[in-house]
Amino acid sequence: MTPTVDELDVKLVELLAAEPRIGVLEASRRLKVARGTVQARLDRLVARGVIKGFGPELDPAALGYGVTAFVTLEIRQSGGHDPVAAHLSTIPEVLEAYTITGGGDLLCRIVARSNADLQRVIDEIVAYDGIVRASTLIALAEQLPYRTLPLVGKAARHG
């Protein structure tokens, strides 16, 4: 398998990650390649889906939602996951949700303003009757903030 990305792609992505506000022109200067090259590379990365977007990254904590928790939901067998996912999507505090191995379960990441508020959010979640049980793990500290940069480097080296 040909590498999805090569060395220049990695450098470009790293550069953009470090200083997102620099434009294509400045990036080409830093990388010492022609502007058109940077432009083409960027287009390709976006076209391939490697770069999903450049949207603003929002920090829930700065919005007052300082408590993060992971909730495992036990789903009633009948009915399936979709209606449950639809219900979860109506709750802003539910940031993401995955179905996971092990009998009809769902793992979701939620945030709340406080531990007391967390109870409210959980109540909102379990209000849906397709959900049999919820078990919550509160995140105490972020040991490793979300990152994908090292992965790009590895993908390039590996091929």
Place this chain on the structure above:
Amino acid sequence: MTPTVDELDVKLVELLAAEPRIGVLEASRRLKVARGTVQARLDRLVARGVIKGFGPELDPAALGYGVTAFVTLEIRQSGGHDPVAAHLSTIPEVLEAYTITGGGDLLCRIVARSNADLQRVIDEIVAYDGIVRASTLIALAEQLPYRTLPLVGKAARHG
């Protein structure tokens, strides 16, 4: 508590999320406010930390890492979490890690190229001797992709 963000902020963030490539000028036209206003709002959002950055969002799946899993690590009491986190940070496939409630545990999100590759990643993780045990949950499907936009709206309405 005064809202961290107001209605205009929300519209601005939503607009940028929907079409990140539009500049400040175009955004001001869409929102029907002066350019300086948009600029000032953006600066404030970034200064407050509500917007953490505009870096490229990378898709591990597009890089060949199509398997996602959540691993709970049981940590040996002595030694603490930091050395473990340091170890995890050396593994590109570990995308994030949180300490969670319940006796010295760590929850991390990892990716791999395949289920077989997942085994390799887990082996790499548990190679560290501060880790007593690892239990893995494989993500089958992404029911709700990571999102924060609804939260901004709620934060604005709430105050």
Place this chain on the structure above:
DNA sequence: CGATAACTGGTCAATCTGTCCAGCGAATCC
């Protein structure tokens, strides 16, 4: 060896950015 693809280095007009400014309305403070 020839052909396709990628990169270079350059041009062009149009646009956007950063940075000023004065005026205005609303909220706040004395």
Place this chain on the structure above:
DNA sequence: GGATTCGCTGGACAGATTGACCAGTTATCG
């Protein structure tokens, strides 16, 4: 009440960047 501060408006300006081209030069691959 009156003065001050703050945020927004609408406009100006030079300088920089963008998107779109182009011809010429490697690289790579069958």
